[in-house]
Structures are given as C-alpha cells and as structure tokens.
Amino acid sequence: MFKTYEINQGIRLHYLKDSKFKTNTIAVFIRTKLSVENATKTALVAECIKGGCKKYVTKQNIAVVLEEMYGSVFDVSVIKRGDEQIIYTYFEGIRGYDVFEKSVEFLGDVLYSSIIKGSALKKAKKSLKESIEAVRDDKGEYAVEKMIEKMCGQKDSFGVPALGYSKEVDGIDEDTLDKHYNHLMTSAPMDIFIVGDGDEDNVGERFKEIFSGARCNIEEIKHSEYISSSDKPQVFLENQQLNQGKLCICYSTGLKAEKKSLMGLMVLNEILGGGANGRLFLQVREKEGLCYSIGSFVFKHKMLLVVQAGIDKKAYDKVVGLVENAVNDIKKEIDEKAVEEGKKGIIKAYQGIGDTPVERINFAFSMTLLGLELEPEEFMEEIKKVTALQVAEAAKALKSEIIYFLK
Amino acid sequence: MGFTLKTENSLGEKMFITTLSSGAKCYIIPKYGFGKSEAVVSFRYGSADLRFEAFGERRTSPKGTAHFIEHKMFEKEGGNFFADFIAGDADTNAFTDFNKTAYYFSCKDNFEENFERLLKMVGSVYLTDENVEHEKGIIGQEIAMYDDDPNWIVYFNMLKRLYKKHPVRDVIAGTQETLKTIDVDDLKAAFDAFYVPENMRIVVCGDVEYEKISQIAESVIEPKVNGARRAAIKEPMDIGRNYISDSMELSKSVFNLGFKLEPEEMGIKKVYGTKMLLDIIAGESSYLYGKLLKSGLLDESMALQYLWGRRLSLAVIMGKSDAPKDVANCIAREIEKLKKNGINAESFRRAKKKHMGRFIRGFNSIDAICMAQTELAVMDCDLFDAFDMIKNMEKEYLEELLMDFDKFTAVLSVVK
Numbered sequence: 001m002f003k004t005y006e007i008n009q010g011i012r013l014h015y016l017k018d019s020k021f022k023t024n025t026i027a028v029f030i031r032t033k034l035s036v037e038n039a040t041k042t043a044l045v046a047e048c049i050k051g052g053c054k055k056y057v058t059k060q061n062i063a064v065v066l067e068e069m070y071g072s073v074f075d076v077s078v079i080k081r082g083d084e085q086i087i088y089t090y091f092e093g094i095r096g097y098d099v100f101e102k103s104v105e106f107l108g109d110v111l112y113s114s115i116i117k118g119s120a121l122k123k124a125k126k127s128l129k130e131s132i133e134a135v136r137d138d139k140g141e142y143a144v145e146k147m148i149e150k151m152c153g154q155k156d157s158f159g160v161p162a163l164g165y166s167k168e169v170d171g172i173d174e175d176t177l178d179k180h181y182n183h184l185m186t187s188a189p190m191d192i193f194i195v196g197d198g199d200e201d202n203v204g205e206r207f208k209e210i211f212s213g214a215r216c217n218i219e220e221i222k223h224s225e226y227i228s229s230s231d232k233p234q235v236f237l238e239n240q241q242l243n244q245g246k247l248c249i250c251y252s253t254g255l256k257a258e259k260k261s262l263m264g265l266m267v268l269n270e271i272l273g274g275g276a277n278g279r280l281f282l283q284v285r286e287k288e289g290l291c292y293s294i295g296s297f298v299f300k301h302k303m304l305l306v307v308q309a310g311i312d313k314k315a316y317d318k319v320v321g322l323v324e325n326a327v328n329d330i331k332k333e334i335d336e337k338a339v340e341e342g343k344k345g346i347i348k349a350y351q352g353i354g355d356t357p358v359e360r361i362n363f364a365f366s367m368t369l370l371g372l373e374l375e376p377e378e379f380m381e382e383i384k385k386v387t388a389l390q391v392a393e394a395a396k397a398l399k400s401e402i403i404y405f406l407k
Numbered sequence: 408m409g410f411t412l413k414t415e416n417s418l419g420e421k422m423f424i425t426t427l428s429s430g431a432k433c434y435i436i437p438k439y440g441f442g443k444s445e446a447v448v449s450f451r452y453g454s455a456d457l458r459f460e461a462f463g464e465r466r467t468s469p470k471g472t473a474h475f476i477e478h479k480m481f482e483k484e485g486g487n488f489f490a491d492f493i494a495g496d497a498d499t500n501a502f503t504d505f506n507k508t509a510y511y512f513s514c515k516d517n518f519e520e521n522f523e524r525l526l527k528m529v530g531s532v533y534l535t536d537e538n539v540e541h542e543k544g545i546i547g548q549e550i551a552m553y554d555d556d557p558n559w560i561v562y563f564n565m566l567k568r569l570y571k572k573h574p575v576r577d578v579i580a581g582t583q584e585t586l587k588t589i590d591v592d593d594l595k596a597a598f599d600a601f602y603v604p605e606n607m608r609i610v611v612c613g614d615v616e617y618e619k620i621s622q623i624a625e626s627v628i629e630p631k632v633n634g635a636r637r638a639a640i641k642e643p644m645d646i647g648r649n650y651i652s653d654s655m656e657l658s659k660s661v662f663n664l665g666f667k668l669e670p671e672e673m674g675i676k677k678v679y680g681t682k683m684l685l686d687i688i689a690g691e692s693s694y695l696y697g698k699l700l701k702s703g704l705l706d707e708s709m710a711l712q713y714l715w716g717r718r719l720s721l722a723v724i725m726g727k728s729d730a731p732k733d734v735a736n737c738i739a740r741e742i743e744k745l746k747k748n749g750i751n752a753e754s755f756r757r758a759k760k761k762h763m764g765r766f767i768r769g770f771n772s773i774d775a776i777c778m779a780q781t782e783l784a785v786m787d788c789d790l791f792d793a794f795d796m797i798k799n800m801e802k803e804y805l806e807e808l809l810m811d812f813d814k815f816t817a818v819l820s821v822v823k
C-alpha cells in the first residue's frame with residue numbers, strides 16, 4: 001500500500017515499494033478548480049511545461065536526455081475529474097543505471113523552470129489551440145465532450161472543457177500566464193505518486209529537496225454533484241456527414257458521491273453497459289445487430305451515467321428506444337443474480353489493477369480524489385458488499401438529461 | 408514432452424518453448440506477483456491470406472474473411488463463449504491483422520479451465536446462414552466506424568497506392584460491398600484450410616506451471632492435416648502515383664509517408680534494425696524532428712511503424728502537419744543525407760540505449776509480453792532473440808538497411 005506524507009505545504013508524496021516491475025514510475029498531479037476563468041491558462045501552463053525548460057529548451061532537447069536515460073517516458077497532459085482540472089505529469093524509467101536519480105532532477109527542472117515567454121510561449125499557444133481543435137477529429141470523444149458542455153451549460157463547471165477555449169489562447173499575455181504558473185506552483189495542491197524500488201526515506205528526502213519551493217494559501221477544491229434542472233431530456237443532433245452515428249445519452253442521479261451510493265451506481269453501470277455481459281451489448285448488438293460498440297460508464301464525482309454507442313444513423317430512433325427500455329426495465333426490477341454478476345464483473349476488472357504501475361497510480365489517485373482511501377482489495381470488498389437495494393436505489397434515481405447524436 | 412528453457416539473466420526472466428505432437432508451438436513465460444495471467448492463441452492466418460489451395464481446391468476468399476471468422480469464433484450452438492468466459496471470471500477478446508488472427512483471455516482464477524476453454528473454442532466454428540447474415544449487421548457497423556477514422560483512412564489510402572497486388576492493400580474487415588458476398592462456404596473453407604495446429608502459436612504468461620499448460624494443450628488440440636498452400640504474392644517493387652489526398656475536414660492534416668522496402672531476407676534482425684533506423688531518421692531526438700519543430704512544420708513528434716509479413720516490408724512515418732508535402736520532402740532529403748554521410752555515432756548510441764530501455768520496460772506488463780511474443784511467433788522467434796538483436800545491433804547494418812529507403816518507392820498519403 002502507498003505510504004503518504006506531506007513533503008511541503010499542500011504537497012503529498014505517496015510511495016509504493018514494489019519489486020516486481022522493471023521500471024520506476026512517478027506521477028505528479030497538480031490540482032486546481034476547473035473554471036471558465038482559468039481553464040485555458042492552466043492548459044497553457046501544461047503545454048509550456050511539456051515544451052521545454054531552461055535546461056532543456058525544446059521538445060527535441062528533452063527527447064535527447066530521455067534517450068540517455070534509456071528511453072524513459074515523459075508526458076504532460078491535462079485531465080478533468082469532477083470539479084478539478086489537473087496537470088498530470090508522468091515519468092517512467094528503467095531501474096538501475098542511475099535513471100531514478102536523474103529522473104527526479106529532470107522533473108524538478110521541467111516543472112520549476114518552465115519557459116513562459118517568447119518563442120516558447122508562442123509554440124505552446126499554437127500546440128494548445130491545435131489540441132483543442134483536434135478533439136473534433138475523434139468523433140467518439142467529441143460527442144461526449146459536446147454532450148457534457150451542452151448539459152452543464154453555465155450552471156456546472158463540469159461543462160468547462162479540460163483544455164479550455166481556443167478563442168482565449170492568443171489573448172493570454174506573458175505576465176498573466178507567468179502569474180498563473182507561479183500561483184499553481186505555490187498554491188495548487190499536489191499529489192505525487194511513486195511506484196519504485198528505492199529506499200523510502202531516501203526517495204522522500206530527494207523529493208522534499210526538489211519540491212521545496214515556497215508554498216502558501218493552498219487552494220481548497222470542493223466537489224459538488226450535478227443538479228438536474230429540467231423535466232425532459234434535451235436532444236441535440238449535430239450533422240457532420242459521418243458514416244456511423246455516435247450516440248451519447250447522459251443520466252443524472254442526484255446522489256452524493258459517497259461510498260455507498262457510488263458503489264451501487266458502479267454495479268448498476270456494470271449490469272447495464274459494462275461489457276459483453278451488459279444488457280445494452282446483449283440487446284442492441286447481439287440480438288438486434290444494430291451496433292459494433294455500445295457500453296456505459298460513470299463520471300464518479302458527478303454521479304452521472306453515460307451510455308455511448310456507434311450506430312447506423314438510420315437506427316437512431318430504434319436504438320434510443322432500446323436503451324430507454326433497458327433503463328426502464330432496470331428501474332422496475334433488479335434480481336439478485338444480475339447484481340452478483342455485476343459485482344463479479346467489476347471485481348474481475350480490478351483484480352489486475354496492480355499489474356502495471358500506471359493503473360495502480362491512477363486507481364490510488366482516483367480514490368484520493370473521491371476521499372475514499374481504499375486499497376484495491378478493500379475496494380473489491382466494498383463492491384462485494386453492495387446489495388440489490390443499493391443498486392435499485394441508483395436505478396430509480398436515473399434521470400435522462402440529454403441525448404446527443406453526432407451523425 | 409521436450410522443452411527448451413531460455414533465460415535472459417539481465418532481465419531476470421525465463422521462457423519455456425515446446426512444440427506439441429500436433430505441430431502447435433507453445434511459449435510459456437512464468438511471471439509471479441501479478442493479479443492476472445494471460446493466454447493468447449493465434450493462427451498464422453490473416454487478412455492478407457486470400458488466395459490459397461486446400462484439399463485439392465483453389466480458392467479466393469472475399470476480402471474480410473479472416474476477420475469474419477474471428478467474429479464467429481465466439482458463437483456456439485445455443486449460446487456463446489463470451490458467457491462461458493465471464494462465468495469463468497475471465498476477460499476475452501480477439502483481433503485480426505494482416506498476418507494472423509489472435510484470441511486471448513486474462514484472469515486471476517480458473518486459468519487452466521479458461522485455457523482449455525480457449526483451445527476448444529478455436530477448434531471449430533459454428534456457422535449457419537442465419538448467424539452469418541446477423542453478423543454482417545455488426546461488422547457493417549465496425550466498418551462504418553473505421554470509415555470515420557482519419558488515421559484508418561490515411562493508412563489504407565497509402566497502402567492502396569504502395570501495393571498493386573499485395574492483399575495488404577485491402578482493409579482488414581473488408582468493405583460494405585465485400586461483406587455482403589461472404590457466405591458459410593467461404594468461411595468454412597478458410598477455417599478448414601488455416602485453423603490447423605501447425606499454424607497455431609500459443610503464448611502464456613503469468614503465474615502458471617509450464618508443464619501443466621503444455622499438457623492441457625497437448626490433450627485438447629486435435630491433430631489436423633495442414634493441407635493449405637498460400638498462393639504466391641507477386642508484388643512488383645514499383646508503385647502507383649506517389650501522392651494521395653482525401654478530405655474529412657480535420658482541424659489539421661494527418662499524413663502517412665510509407666517507404667516500400669525489399670521484402671527479401673525478412674527476419675528478426677531486419678525487424679528490430681528497421682525500427683531502430685526509423686527512430687534515428689525521424690524520432691523525437693532526431694536532427695530532422697528538431698528542424699521540423701523549429702520551422703513550425705511539426706509540433707508533435709511523428710509516430711514510426713515497421714510492418715512486415717509475407718512479401719511485405721514497409722516503413723511508415725506518421726504525423727500531423729499543415730504542410731505535409733514539405734515535411735515529406737524534408738524527410739526524403741534527410742534520408743539522402745544520411746545515406747551519403749552515414750549515421751552519426753552519437754545518434755546510434757542513444758537510439759540503442761532507448762530501444763534497450765523500452766524493451767526492458769515491456770516486461771512490466773503481462774499483456775505486452777504476450778502480444779509481443781505472439782507477433783514474433785509468426786516467424787518462430789522469441790523475445791530473448793529480439794533482445795539479443797537490439798543489444799548487438801551495429802551501425803553498419805542500419806546503414807545497409809537505409810540504402811533500401813528510396814523516395815521513388817514511397818507514397819505520401821494525406822487526409823485534410
């Protein structure tokens with residue numbers, strides 16, 4: 001299990017010693033409130049971090065030093081979880097050959113001496129705008145993003161895109177961005193997860209040195225559930241002349257993202273659309289032959305359930321009807337057998353969670369975000385305890401908020 | 408049953424290899440401390456194997472046949488194997504590429520039971536006119552999904568221009584039109600011809616006993632005559648037009664620059680050598696990428712792929728740019744420069760370090776081990792052979808391979 005301790009104000013280090021891997025993995029999560037005002041600036045800071053620093057000025061320079069560290073992997077991305085926007089910095093390098101020591105120093109360089117001006121900033125702006133616009137090219141991802149944006153509107157910050165807004169990028173000047181970068185490094189809560197084989201105390205001391213910059217006024221980030229405001233689902237159809245329609249339907253629950261109700265919703269999700277045993281797969285694909293891919297997933301912080309499918313455009317009405325029927329059936333009745341199968345399905349997925357460092361870290365971070373502090377085995381035990389009543393409560397709470405169809 | 412035990416002490420890994428009496432070959436890599444174990448059963452039969460002779464009959468399968476069989480494999484009379492694997496607490500899936508079709512599962516518990524299930528599943532295929540017609544609806548949607556994917560379109564457009572006759576030019580799942588023509592007879596003929604133990608490669612990785620695994624395989628796999636002969640692929644080295652463009656209203660153009668290479672002397676050294684060479688030419692640390700980044704022609708680094716198979720040797724450089732023709736010209740000029748001046752020793756040293764490190768990293772993941780070994784099993788090689796190749800790679804060999812890169816047998820495919 002990860003051992004956690006604070007290495008600076010608002011910076012926690014979580015260390016897991018695991019000798020079975022060939023690599024050491026470090027993930028730094030810089031967390032901030034997702035907001036219309038700051039989303040673009042935060043995404044632009046991430047782009048600057050990725051693009052180079054005082055010691056390694058360009059991406060090519062970074063690539064050279066990574067090659068010297070035996071092909072170590074480094075990436076910076078921006079993700080959103082509930083009401084948080086997170087800069088996720090990832091590093092993985094093989095054990096031995098002093099790679100770990102060099103990697104800690106490398107991370108310090110890229111995170112703390114990012115170049116926020118001149119041609120570097122110009123390049124970062126270009127990259128960010130392209131990344132924002134590229135979301136449109138992955139039709140499945142685009143459909144989900146647009147659905148959330150339309151559903152949340154102005155009332156829930158969850159609707160703010162993780163990368164911010166393209167039209168704002170050029171208007172961000174050097175001073176404003178530099179201030180924001182300094183604010184993040186000074187006041188954004190940070191969680192650093194490491195899966196490695198080094199001595200815990202040595203690792204802790206080293207990271208304390210690297211992350212020893214001034215810290216104050218640590219941001220407090222609160223999560224809130226999505227609150228439904230309309231009686232009927234919104235329906236949006238967007239025409240992009242596709243060969244296959246992308247259907248997304250979002251259901252709210254109004255439930256709090258607490259352990260009991262979250263577990264119930266997760267089991268419900270597994271029963272409905274968790275894979276080849278899910279009702280949607282069996283009905284829409286296997287029985288009716290109307291799709292190749294269909295499933296559902298949960299936005300845990302917002303306690304939202306999303307059904308997603310790639311379908312024949314002509315079959316839109318039929319598939320929406322089949323999904324509605326599946327949901328209504330589940331609302332009416334859930335038998336014990338379905339609940340047990342749903343639980344088994346989730347447990348099966350989580351049995352392998354410690355099999356790669358990145359999955360182990362992502363799991364631990366998601367637990368941190370949810371305030372659950374569960375190890376994988378404990379999480380699976382909680383799933384085993386879920387009752388048919390909990391699942392039925394989640395099902396009854398499902399309310400269709402929006403149907404988004406990209407065709 | 409005899410086993411070959413191979414060890415790689417620097418990695419702390421070992422592998423047991425055996426050939427069963429039926430002709431199927433097993434690669435078993437024990438690995439402990441992980442939550443799940445995995446098994447992959449593959450057949451050296453892929454989308455490119457359209458023309459063959461078996462049991463005295465010459466056949467040309469409709470495009471997409473191999474992929475269709477893959478879909479039907481999970482069905483059985485009165486049900487499907489998905490449900491059985493789920494009941495056995497396993498996750499299962501499959502895929503088809505140009506060279507092979509692979510079926511796999513992973514699980515924590517009941518490994519031997521699921522392994523036996525997988526072996527039995529691939530021993531026969533349940534086909535009726537009705538279930539074949541039903542599957543066409545599902546595969547039709549899969550094809551439509553790929554038709555909206557710019558990365559898929561740019562790739563297959565490139566292949567169509569590079570290859571005049573080689574079946575690699577055809578989309579793996581076929582087209583909406585070819586899908587309609589597939590019937591039970593086509594599927595059964597291909598299955599009977601190619602799903603034979605001699606074509607079978609079994610890879611298992613995890614907390615397993617190698618002797619027990621091979622005993623199960625030995626007892627379940629029924630001997631079958633390998634009666635199929637693949638038709639020769641006569642593909643000329645010359646290409647069609649060297650540029651193709653399509654429009655999907657993308658935010659930024661995607662491009663694939665493919666170099667058709669001599670398919671002779673295909674082997675594991677060539678595979679790993681070409682991958683290393685591509686990295687030196689156009690990888691993230693390359694002089695070329697630095698130049699393209701500085702000029703604004705590229706932002707993100709390029710993806711590099713080496714595709715190999717029967718009469719197939721293809722290097723592809725993929726990326727996004729507003730000016731893909733300029734990027735392609737820069738790449739071509741850089742290759743000529745490297746041919747003339749040789750590969751920089753420093754670049755080679757670093758590339759070798761990178762490939763060694765990335766290879767070691769692959770041993771973190773049971774799934775990565777299984778997939779990489781399945782790929783190598785097509786040419787009867789193993790992962791430790793591959794590691795040796797990387798460690799012993801020489802700059803002069805890469806310079807030899809470089810001579811085969813010719814802009815006159817290269818195609819630029821763009822989707823805007």
